[in-house]
Amino acid sequence: MRLLPKMAKKVNGSWVLNDDPPETFHIQGRATLIAPDDKWMYVDEKKAINVLFKKYLKTLTPSHQLLLSRFNFQDLAFKVVGVGSVGTRCLALLVTDSLDNPLFIQIKQALPSVLSPYFPQKKHDKIQRGQKIVYGQRLMQSASDSFLGWAKGSLGYEYYFRQLRDMKVAAQIELFSELMFGRYAWLCCDILSHAHARAGGMAPQVTGYLGNNQDFAEAVVRYANNYADVVEKDYEAFRTACRNGTLKAQSDEDFRADLSI
Structure with a gap:
């Protein structure tokens, strides 16, 4: 209830x-x-x-x-x-x-x-x-x-x-220290990788393909950094469009008011 x-x-x-x-x-x-x-x-x-x-x-x-x-x-x-x-x-x-x-x-x-x-x-x-x-x-x-x-x-x-659950617990990563954030990210990656290993059934083949060097890890880091740059540029373009009126930006309260909720 x-x-x-x-x-x-x-x-x-x-x-x-x-x-x-x-x-x-x-x-x-x-x-x-x-x-x-x-x-x-x-x-x-x-x-x-x-x-x-x-x-x-x-x-x-x-x-x-x-x-x-x-x-x-x-x-x-x-x-x-x-x-x-x-x-x-x-x-x-x-x-x-x-x-x-x-x-x-x-x-x-x-x-x-x-x-x-x-x-x-x-x-x-x-x-x-x-x-x-x-x-x-x-x-x-x-x-x-x-x-x-x-x-x-x-x-x-x-x-x-x-x-449908509305009582999920979410980590407040914005309050994490750099050390805590690193450990949290490692834990998420570890859990996700094990889950995919369970589902795909190709873990030994993937492990053999990647080998023991850091090439794959470094490639993923480069991809993540480049992706972050794209997100920041897109967000700035979005903010600019809102400021000059190209896009209409509203708070949730104003949006509901327009619908007379």
Whole structure:
């Protein structure tokens, strides 16, 4: 219940997700940012999500199917949860059990892998994109989200599902000392490399290819420094465009005010 006041409110006995554009808004609501001619604007949301949810349940273990069958639909809203979600179809689904306990499910569009152009496509490969993402996460993580699943919607979009958590702990790297930041970066790299080694199954071959010298490490450092330079130049160009009026810059408060939220 402690999560509900932040993300939702009760209206006429039912829980409704709060509109908080541009991060969260109802697709067919007055605060929507979806284009008027988008097919989503003409879909029966409740009917579509019920069909999609049933497909999703079939991808879970029997125990989790039974668990989620005890929850009832409350509301659905568009929700951007990070930079990687911008431009994708990403939804927050709120369901509650008989005791009004909430469960937030994220439904995120599964896009083609950026690596797909470099691999031959097999004619018999009919695995959904969401399914591929779920398989990849299960390979990389020793303990994946219990609610990981996938489904394809009526409009042809493919999705993967997972629990939406709004209580993640994030390191405040801006408060780190140089020594602490270095150790934190090393830990992140170590964990990520082990995860990819688990998933790819090519760790010995990669290790042999890289060898024992520092050539690869130095190449990665050069790439990172060059990338940082590009980001700084892009950000300065963005700030200049905002200052001279080429781009309209608004605070979240002004943006919501324009939408009369």
